[in-house]
Amino acid sequence: MKILIAYATTEGQTRKIVRHVADRLTAKGHSVELLPAAEATELKVEGFDRAVLAGSVHIGRYQRELEVFAARHKAALDTIETLFLSVSLAAAGDDPEDRAGLEKVVDGFISKTGWSPKRVEHVAGAFRFTRYDFFRSWAMRWIAAQKGEEVDPHADKEYTDWKALDETLNDWLGG
Ligand SMILES: Cc1cc2nc3c(=O)[nH]c(=O)nc-3n(C[C@H](O)[C@H](O)[C@H](O)COP(=O)(O)O)c2cc1C
Structure with missing residues:
Protein backbone atom coordinates (compact mmCIF):
# COMPACT_ATOMS: atom_id res chain seq x y z
CA MET A 1 0.00 0.00 0.00
CA ALA A 126 8.25 12.58 26.59
CA PHE A 127 9.61 15.28 28.83
CA ARG A 128 12.27 17.04 26.75
CA PHE A 129 14.06 19.11 29.36
CA THR A 130 17.07 19.47 27.07
CA ARG A 131 14.82 21.40 24.64
CA TYR A 132 12.83 23.57 27.05
CA ASP A 133 13.59 27.18 27.80
CA PHE A 134 13.62 28.31 31.42
CA PHE A 135 9.86 28.89 31.69
CA ARG A 136 8.88 25.65 29.98
CA SER A 137 11.30 23.73 32.13
CA TRP A 138 9.83 25.31 35.24
CA ALA A 139 6.24 24.61 34.10
CA MET A 140 6.99 21.01 33.17
CA ARG A 141 8.73 20.36 36.48
CA TRP A 142 5.66 21.68 38.22
CA ILE A 143 3.40 19.37 36.13
CA ALA A 144 5.67 16.41 36.90
CA ALA A 145 5.56 17.21 40.61
CA GLN A 146 1.75 17.39 40.53
CA LYS A 147 1.72 13.87 39.09
CA GLY A 148 4.22 12.60 41.64
CA GLU A 149 6.74 11.96 38.83
CA GLU A 150 10.45 12.09 39.65
CA VAL A 151 12.23 13.94 36.84
CA ASP A 152 15.77 15.12 36.36
CA PRO A 153 15.46 18.68 34.98
CA HIS A 154 18.68 18.18 33.00
CA ALA A 155 17.62 15.01 31.17
CA ASP A 156 14.83 13.86 28.86
CA LYS A 157 12.38 11.21 29.97
CA GLU A 158 10.52 9.11 27.45
CA TYR A 159 7.18 7.43 28.16
C1 LIG B 1 4.47 23.91 27.01
C2 LIG B 1 3.96 22.49 26.99
C3 LIG B 1 2.60 22.26 27.14
C4 LIG B 1 2.09 20.95 27.15
N1 LIG B 1 0.75 20.75 27.30
C5 LIG B 1 0.28 19.49 27.43
C6 LIG B 1 -1.11 19.25 27.66
O1 LIG B 1 -1.93 20.18 27.70
N2 LIG B 1 -1.51 17.97 27.82
C7 LIG B 1 -0.64 16.91 27.77
O2 LIG B 1 -1.05 15.78 27.95
N3 LIG B 1 0.68 17.09 27.49
C8 LIG B 1 1.15 18.36 27.33
N4 LIG B 1 2.48 18.57 27.07
C9 LIG B 1 3.37 17.41 26.88
C10 LIG B 1 3.65 17.14 25.40
O3 LIG B 1 2.47 16.75 24.71
C11 LIG B 1 4.70 16.02 25.32
O4 LIG B 1 5.90 16.50 25.89
C12 LIG B 1 4.95 15.51 23.91
O5 LIG B 1 5.90 14.45 23.97
C13 LIG B 1 5.45 16.60 22.98
O6 LIG B 1 5.61 16.07 21.69
P1 LIG B 1 6.59 16.77 20.62
O7 LIG B 1 7.99 16.60 21.17
O8 LIG B 1 6.39 16.01 19.37
O9 LIG B 1 6.16 18.19 20.50
C14 LIG B 1 2.99 19.85 27.02
C15 LIG B 1 4.36 20.10 26.84
C16 LIG B 1 4.85 21.39 26.83
C17 LIG B 1 6.33 21.63 26.66
Whole structure:
Protein backbone atom coordinates (compact mmCIF):
# COMPACT_ATOMS: atom_id res chain seq x y z
CA MET A 1 0.00 0.00 0.00
CA LYS A 2 0.98 3.63 -0.48
CA ILE A 3 0.80 5.29 2.95
CA LEU A 4 1.12 8.97 3.78
CA ILE A 5 2.40 10.11 7.18
CA ALA A 6 1.90 13.82 7.92
CA TYR A 7 2.98 15.13 11.30
CA ALA A 8 3.72 18.13 13.46
CA THR A 9 6.10 18.26 16.40
CA THR A 10 7.23 20.95 18.82
CA GLU A 11 10.02 19.28 20.80
CA GLY A 12 10.74 16.32 18.51
CA GLN A 13 9.08 13.30 20.15
CA THR A 14 6.31 13.04 17.53
CA ARG A 15 9.00 13.10 14.82
CA LYS A 16 10.72 10.18 16.55
CA ILE A 17 7.38 8.36 16.76
CA VAL A 18 6.46 8.83 13.09
CA ARG A 19 9.95 7.80 11.99
CA HIS A 20 9.44 4.59 13.92
CA VAL A 21 6.02 4.17 12.28
CA ALA A 22 7.55 4.78 8.84
CA ASP A 23 10.26 2.16 9.48
CA ARG A 24 7.70 -0.41 10.60
CA LEU A 25 5.44 0.21 7.60
CA THR A 26 8.37 0.11 5.17
CA ALA A 27 9.61 -3.14 6.73
CA LYS A 28 6.19 -4.61 6.01
CA GLY A 29 6.61 -3.77 2.33
CA HIS A 30 4.54 -0.59 2.15
CA SER A 31 5.58 2.52 0.29
CA VAL A 32 5.68 5.40 2.78
CA GLU A 33 5.83 9.16 2.33
CA LEU A 34 6.73 10.96 5.58
CA LEU A 35 6.24 14.72 5.63
CA PRO A 36 5.92 17.54 8.16
CA ALA A 37 2.34 18.84 7.81
CA ALA A 38 3.67 22.34 7.18
CA GLU A 39 5.39 21.09 4.00
CA ALA A 40 2.47 19.00 2.79
CA THR A 41 -0.17 21.60 2.00
CA GLU A 42 0.18 21.19 -1.79
CA LEU A 43 0.34 17.40 -1.62
CA LYS A 44 -2.25 15.26 -3.45
CA VAL A 45 -3.69 12.96 -0.78
CA GLU A 46 -5.78 11.25 -3.50
CA GLY A 47 -2.79 9.11 -4.55
CA PHE A 48 -2.54 7.36 -1.17
CA ASP A 49 -4.31 4.24 0.08
CA ARG A 50 -4.02 5.17 3.77
CA ALA A 51 -2.83 8.05 5.92
CA VAL A 52 -1.40 8.52 9.40
CA LEU A 53 -1.63 12.00 10.91
CA ALA A 54 0.29 12.76 14.10
CA GLY A 55 0.65 15.75 16.37
CA SER A 56 1.39 16.56 19.99
CA VAL A 57 -0.72 18.28 22.64
CA HIS A 58 0.49 21.62 23.98
CA ILE A 59 -1.87 23.39 26.36
CA GLY A 60 -4.88 21.52 25.10
CA ARG A 61 -4.37 21.64 21.33
CA TYR A 62 -2.35 20.27 18.45
CA GLN A 63 -0.02 22.26 16.23
CA ARG A 64 -1.69 24.81 13.99
CA GLU A 65 -0.05 23.36 10.85
CA LEU A 66 -1.66 19.98 11.55
CA GLU A 67 -5.07 21.66 11.84
CA VAL A 68 -4.47 23.46 8.54
CA PHE A 69 -3.39 20.22 6.83
CA ALA A 70 -6.40 18.23 8.11
CA ALA A 71 -8.87 20.97 7.17
CA ARG A 72 -7.39 21.39 3.70
CA HIS A 73 -7.30 17.68 2.88
CA LYS A 74 -10.46 16.67 4.72
CA ALA A 75 -12.38 15.53 1.61
CA ALA A 76 -9.61 13.22 0.38
CA LEU A 77 -8.82 11.92 3.88
CA ASP A 78 -12.47 10.97 4.32
CA THR A 79 -12.21 8.50 1.41
CA ILE A 80 -9.33 6.42 2.88
CA GLU A 81 -8.45 4.58 6.10
CA THR A 82 -6.87 7.04 8.53
CA LEU A 83 -5.07 6.80 11.87
CA PHE A 84 -4.57 9.82 14.09
CA LEU A 85 -1.71 9.56 16.60
CA SER A 86 -2.23 12.03 19.42
CA VAL A 87 1.01 12.41 21.41
CA SER A 88 0.80 13.76 24.96
CA LEU A 89 1.97 13.26 28.50
CA ALA A 90 -1.59 12.69 29.70
CA ALA A 91 -1.51 9.45 27.68
CA ALA A 92 1.35 8.19 29.87
CA GLY A 93 -0.97 7.44 32.77
CA ASP A 94 -4.46 6.07 33.26
CA ASP A 95 -5.99 8.96 35.17
CA PRO A 96 -9.65 9.09 33.98
CA GLU A 97 -9.66 12.90 34.19
CA ASP A 98 -6.56 13.13 31.97
CA ARG A 99 -8.12 10.67 29.54
CA ALA A 100 -11.36 12.67 29.40
CA GLY A 101 -9.24 15.78 28.80
CA LEU A 102 -7.55 14.10 25.83
CA GLU A 103 -10.93 13.18 24.34
CA LYS A 104 -11.86 16.87 24.54
CA VAL A 105 -8.62 17.86 22.77
CA VAL A 106 -9.47 15.44 19.95
CA ASP A 107 -13.07 16.73 19.80
CA GLY A 108 -11.72 20.30 19.54
CA PHE A 109 -9.46 19.25 16.67
CA ILE A 110 -12.37 17.57 14.86
CA SER A 111 -14.65 20.56 15.24
CA LYS A 112 -11.92 22.99 14.13
CA THR A 113 -10.86 21.00 11.07
CA GLY A 114 -14.10 19.24 10.09
CA TRP A 115 -12.07 16.04 9.68
CA SER A 116 -12.89 12.94 11.76
CA PRO A 117 -10.08 10.37 11.83
CA LYS A 118 -11.35 6.81 11.34
CA ARG A 119 -9.15 5.73 14.28
CA VAL A 120 -7.54 7.72 17.08
CA GLU A 121 -4.71 6.41 19.28
CA HIS A 122 -3.25 8.23 22.26
CA VAL A 123 0.52 7.80 22.44
CA ALA A 124 2.59 8.77 25.47
CA GLY A 125 5.25 11.36 24.65
CA ALA A 126 8.25 12.58 26.59
CA PHE A 127 9.61 15.28 28.83
CA ARG A 128 12.27 17.04 26.75
CA PHE A 129 14.06 19.11 29.36
CA THR A 130 17.07 19.47 27.07
CA ARG A 131 14.82 21.40 24.64
CA TYR A 132 12.83 23.57 27.05
CA ASP A 133 13.59 27.18 27.80
CA PHE A 134 13.62 28.31 31.42
CA PHE A 135 9.86 28.89 31.69
CA ARG A 136 8.88 25.65 29.98
CA SER A 137 11.30 23.73 32.13
CA TRP A 138 9.83 25.31 35.24
CA ALA A 139 6.24 24.61 34.10
CA MET A 140 6.99 21.01 33.17
CA ARG A 141 8.73 20.36 36.48
CA TRP A 142 5.66 21.68 38.22
CA ILE A 143 3.40 19.37 36.13
CA ALA A 144 5.67 16.41 36.90
CA ALA A 145 5.56 17.21 40.61
CA GLN A 146 1.75 17.39 40.53
CA LYS A 147 1.72 13.87 39.09
CA GLY A 148 4.22 12.60 41.64
CA GLU A 149 6.74 11.96 38.83
CA GLU A 150 10.45 12.09 39.65
CA VAL A 151 12.23 13.94 36.84
CA ASP A 152 15.77 15.12 36.36
CA PRO A 153 15.46 18.68 34.98
CA HIS A 154 18.68 18.18 33.00
CA ALA A 155 17.62 15.01 31.17
CA ASP A 156 14.83 13.86 28.86
CA LYS A 157 12.38 11.21 29.97
CA GLU A 158 10.52 9.11 27.45
CA TYR A 159 7.18 7.43 28.16
CA THR A 160 6.40 6.18 24.63
CA ASP A 161 5.44 2.50 24.65
CA TRP A 162 7.00 1.31 21.38
CA LYS A 163 5.63 -2.21 21.68
CA ALA A 164 2.07 -0.94 22.14
CA LEU A 165 2.56 1.35 19.14
CA ASP A 166 3.67 -1.61 17.00
CA GLU A 167 0.61 -3.57 18.09
CA THR A 168 -1.62 -0.63 17.14
CA LEU A 169 0.01 -0.51 13.70
CA ASN A 170 -0.38 -4.24 13.15
CA ASP A 171 -4.03 -4.04 14.12
CA TRP A 172 -4.63 -0.99 11.93
CA LEU A 173 -3.04 -2.67 8.91
CA GLY A 174 -4.93 -5.89 9.51
CA GLY A 175 -8.28 -4.22 10.09
C1 LIG B 1 4.47 23.91 27.01
C2 LIG B 1 3.96 22.49 26.99
C3 LIG B 1 2.60 22.26 27.14
C4 LIG B 1 2.09 20.95 27.15
N1 LIG B 1 0.75 20.75 27.30
C5 LIG B 1 0.28 19.49 27.43
C6 LIG B 1 -1.11 19.25 27.66
O1 LIG B 1 -1.93 20.18 27.70
N2 LIG B 1 -1.51 17.97 27.82
C7 LIG B 1 -0.64 16.91 27.77
O2 LIG B 1 -1.05 15.78 27.95
N3 LIG B 1 0.68 17.09 27.49
C8 LIG B 1 1.15 18.36 27.33
N4 LIG B 1 2.48 18.57 27.07
C9 LIG B 1 3.37 17.41 26.88
C10 LIG B 1 3.65 17.14 25.40
O3 LIG B 1 2.47 16.75 24.71
C11 LIG B 1 4.70 16.02 25.32
O4 LIG B 1 5.90 16.50 25.89
C12 LIG B 1 4.95 15.51 23.91
O5 LIG B 1 5.90 14.45 23.97
C13 LIG B 1 5.45 16.60 22.98
O6 LIG B 1 5.61 16.07 21.69
P1 LIG B 1 6.59 16.77 20.62
O7 LIG B 1 7.99 16.60 21.17
O8 LIG B 1 6.39 16.01 19.37
O9 LIG B 1 6.16 18.19 20.50
C14 LIG B 1 2.99 19.85 27.02
C15 LIG B 1 4.36 20.10 26.84
C16 LIG B 1 4.85 21.39 26.83
C17 LIG B 1 6.33 21.63 26.66
